[in-house]
Amino acid sequence: MEKVMNQDEAVTLGEVISYLFKRKLLIIFVSFAFVALGVAIAISKPNIYQAQAVLSPASNSGEMGGGATSQLGGLAALAGVSLGGAANDKSLFYLEVFQSRKFLTMFIEKHSLQKELFAAQGYDPVKDQLIYDEEKLQRLDANSPNPVTINFIYEKFIDDNFILEVNKKTGLITLSIRHFSPKFTKKVTELIVKDINYAIRTEEISDAVKSINYLEKALANTNVLETKKMFYQLIEQQHRTKMLATVKEEFAFKVVDPAIVPERKFSPNRALIVVVSGLIGGVLICMIVIVSALRNKN
Structure with missing residues (x-):
């Protein structure tokens, strides 16, 4: 049997408002x-401050023409050589290196940022100094009972301080660094862009040298004129890559809009x-x- 609520048991909006009014205090x-x-x-x-730098992936691939590229593809693959073009665009690879554990842990250790990234808990604008947590400072000592690892600091850096965003329409990359100190955010933003370009330049030079050595040995072991011609073209491109990596500081990422010291807080x-x-x-x-x-x- 269906239960029907009596009129006396129903609660009207007026009664609810009345209840609330009675307990208004x-x-x-x-x-x-x-x-x-x-x-x-x-x-x-x-206060948390944020510094930003807008970057553009630098294009350093040599153009050899569609026919030449097709002919050299097999030999290039043997030597570990990239001939450029959309299929071999290294921008995505560079982007992954940018936010990789290997690069960022090396970056933190190189510039001794463990103290600022792990132990800082505030900022004194009058003294222009960071405020540190004493217990966390003790954990930075390798001889402490509970020392903090570089991997833990890396995870904290990724979660709290480091933001890398890609605009799919323009292809531009926005690097954001957040921290208690506005000056520190600008400093780290500039250093990290400089270091990622240096790291990729160094790797590209090393790869080019290895490829040149391989190609020169292969060239010495062949008497076929057409094959020699292809090897010469490959060697020429690797020398071009090596030259660009040597002379261009912004080899992988070009700064479109540099970071400045933020004047307004980002949060809270x-x-x-x-x-x-x-x-x-x-x-x-x-x-x-x-x-x-x-x-x-x-």
């Missing part, structure tokens, strides 16, 4: 308490924290008041 008090809590949380959070949004905290408190106490009134009525 409690609702106001709890809401203000949550606002105060939000203010405390907002004040306790240190303290006003939003306070508003959201007050809304949560108000909604929560209203729900409690309504549920309590309904139980008393039943």
Whole structure:
């Protein structure tokens, strides 16, 4: 048998508003308490600054023409040589190197950034100094009972400080570094762009030298005129790659818009924290008041 709620048991909107109005002082008090809590949380959070650099993948591939490229493809593959073109575009590879564990851990260790990335907990703008957590500073000592590893610092850097975004329409790359110190963000942004270009330049030079050595040995072992011609073309391209990597500092990534010291904080949004905290408190106490009134009525 279907149960039908009696008219006396139904709760109207007017009754709900009446319940809330009767407990208005409690609702106001709890809401203000949550606002105060939000203010405390907002004040306790240190400012985070963000420096950005816009980069463009540099194009360094030599153009040899479609026919020549097709003819040299097999020999180039044997020597580990890239002939350029969309199919062999190294931009994606360079991008992966940019955010790889190997490169970033080497970068952190090279510039001794462990202290700033792991132990910093705030920034004093008056003294222009970072504020450090003493317990975390002790963990940076290799002889401490619980030393922190470079891999842990790398993970923290990736999660909290390092953002690499690619615009699919323009192909431009935005590197963002976030930290408590505005000067530190600019410094790290500039250093990381310089180091990634240097690392890739060094690797490209090394690969080109290896390819040239292989091709020259193969050239000495053949008497076929056409094959020799192909080897000469491959050797010429590797010398071109080596030359470009040697003279071009921005070999892999060209800086379109350099980083500057940020003047405005990136986060936290303290006003939003306070508003959201007050809304949560108000909604929560209203729900409690309504549920309590309904139980008393039943």
